[in-house]
Amino acid sequence: MESKCKICRRAGEKLFLKGDRCFTPKCAVVRKPYPPGVHGSTLRRRRGASEYGSQLKEKQKLRNIYHLRENQFRTYVDKAMGMRGADASSKLLEALSLRLDNVVFEAGFVPSRSIARQVVGHGHARVNGKKTSVPSYALRVGDVISLSDAFLQSSTMQTTDEAFKKFNAPSWISLDRDAxxxxxxxxxxTVHQTSFNIKLIIEYYART
Known part of the structure; x- marks a missing residue:
């Protein structure tokens, strides 16, 4: 599997796959602002990508940010496209946003989605008080997410505890910093999640 830094370099922009490191000068996109590979630094600037190329690039960016395999991502897209009378772009982002591992990240418990995925997979997440170890678990309005006492006392949480107390979660997530x-x-x-052109992704799968 390609490293997180190479994924960002290939995309040509920061996808923030490594948490806090992405905000430092150590970020690979800052140190090596060109595609990975032997000839990456000598590649000439290419002409504008084709329509298909733009769709593929946008799809890969979103899929990599949520750490999904192609078949997993395709399932989300197919479900969104199959909803009658609904905007497929909004439904796709909504479903991805409500994944348990994503909410653990968006709530500020951990610095990256990859760590959030591990935390959930190792059984440290609780939904309405019940242990849930499935990263893709679909949350609903009213669900309360917490973490195990073991994780809260771990070095990972101790490192991010001060940041969590000051963290501003998205408007759809309410934090109880004491509890x-x-x-x-x-x-x-999803209307204000403008870092992706979701319509290009829908168009990509509509033609495959």
Whole structure:
């Protein structure tokens, strides 16, 4: 599997796959602002990508950010496209946003989605008080997310504890900083998630 830094360099922009490191001068996109590979630094600037190339690049960016395999990502897209009367772009982002591992990250419990995935997979996540170890678990409005006592006392949480106390979660997540819980208070506001051109992704799968 390609390293997180190479994925960002290939995309030509920061995808923030390594948490805090992405905000430092150590970020690979800052140190090596060119594609990976032997000839990466000598590649000439290419002409504008084709329509298909743009769709593929956007799809790969979103898939990599959520750490999904192609078949997993395709399942989300197919479900969003199959909803009658609904905007497929909004439904796709909504479903991805409400994944348990994503909410653990968005709530500020951990510095990256990859760590959030591990935390959930190792059985440290609780949904409404019940242990849930499936990263893709789909949360709903009203669900309360917390973490195990073992994780809260771990070095990982101790490192991020001060940051968590000051963390500003998205408007659809309400944090109780004292109890260290996160509550889904509304559906995600996908309209303002403008870092991706989701329509290109839908168009990519519509033609395959």
């Amino acid at each position: 260290k819980t996160a509550t889904i208070v509304s559906l995600p506001d």
